[in-house]
Amino acid sequence: MRWHLFDSHCHVDMPAFDKDRQSVIDRAFDAQIAFINSGTDLRSNCVTQDLLQYENVYAAYGLSPLHLDEKTLVDEFIRQNADSAIAIGEVGLDFYHAKEEPQRAQQEDAFRGFIRLSQELSLPLVIHSRDAEERVFKLVHRVDQAVYHCYGGSAELLNAIADCGHYISIPTRVCQSPHHQKLVEGAPPEVVIIETDSPYQAARRGRNEPALVADAVVAISRIWEMTFDDTASILVENTYRAFNLA
Numbered sequence: 001m002r003w004h005l006f007d008s009h010c011h012v013d014m015p016a017f018d019k020d021r022q023s024v025i026d027r028a029f030d031a032q033i034a035f036i037n038s039g040t041d042l043r044s045n046c047v048t049q050d051l052l053q054y055e056n057v058y059a060a061y062g063l064s065p066l067h068l069d070e071k072t073l074v075d076e077f078i079r080q081n082a083d084s085a086i087a088i089g090e091v092g093l094d095f096y097h098a099k100e101e102p103q104r105a106q107q108e109d110a111f112r113g114f115i116r117l118s119q120e121l122s123l124p125l126v127i128h129s130r131d132a133e134e135r136v137f138k139l140v141h142r143v144d145q146a147v148y149h150c151y152g153g154s155a156e157l158l159n160a161i162a163d164c165g166h167y168i169s170i171p172t173r174v175c176q177s178p179h180h181q182k183l184v185e186g187a188p189p190e191v192v193i194i195e196t197d198s199p200y201q202a203a204r205r206g207r208n209e210p211a212l213v214a215d216a217v218v219a220i221s222r223i224w225e226m227t228f229d230d231t232a233s234i235l236v237e238n239t240y241r242a243f244n245l246a
């Protein structure tokens with residue numbers, strides 16, 4: 001069975017879902033929507049692993065560049081639990097929050113470690129990149145499999161990423177963001193996947209959730225001038241390929 005839609009990146013482990021996590025997951029399941037929950041520190045990787053009890057949940061284990069003090073612990077967690085993950089991430093560089101070069105070098109050092117780990121474990125890399133797209137590209141362009149989560153860089157770089165056989169994940173924000181709409185317009189359709197980044201990046205008021213990934217499909221189907229179903233099936237196929245899902 002193929003899922004009807006795939007939210008390639010979200011954080012249903014977060015406290016924003018503590019009150020109704022079960023209904024959020026059920027709402028996605030009832031619409032045949034699967035999602036990849038991305039860990040950002042040791043706690044969220046552990047909760048992500050717990051969420052694997054649900055059929056429509058897949059796990060990516062990672063470490064936000066803002067939580068590098070947990071590097072050793074998370075590294076160990078990933079090695080021990082790699083069998084239950086379909087990707088390493090999110091990992092990457094966040095230069096919006098790190099303005100000084102020593103901090104940036106420290107992030108880069110950790111990122112290199114995770115790149116090596118993903119190669120060693122033959123798992124795709126899910127990249128977090130904020131104000132650091134060019135530097136990230138230099139580090140990962142030779143990697144076998146990579147997804148740029150919530151891609152917001154330039155159209156030129158997007159084409160270079162596509163040439164590497166890597167994927168870009170477009171957030172539900174595409175509904176309002178002219179920049180993301182332009183990116184979708186110029187992108188080769190075979191490298192585009194979608195995400196909510198729940199609880200963030202809502203296209204509507206309030207909290208985002210995996211079931212709302214359909215909002216991105218509506219926006220992209222208008223740009224591609226295709227039906228909702230044809231657009232959805234391209235995006236889902238791309239996601240299966242990006243993450244080696246059968």
Ligand SMILES: [Zn+2]
Pocket residue numbers: 009010011038090149197
């Ligand atoms: Zn995220």
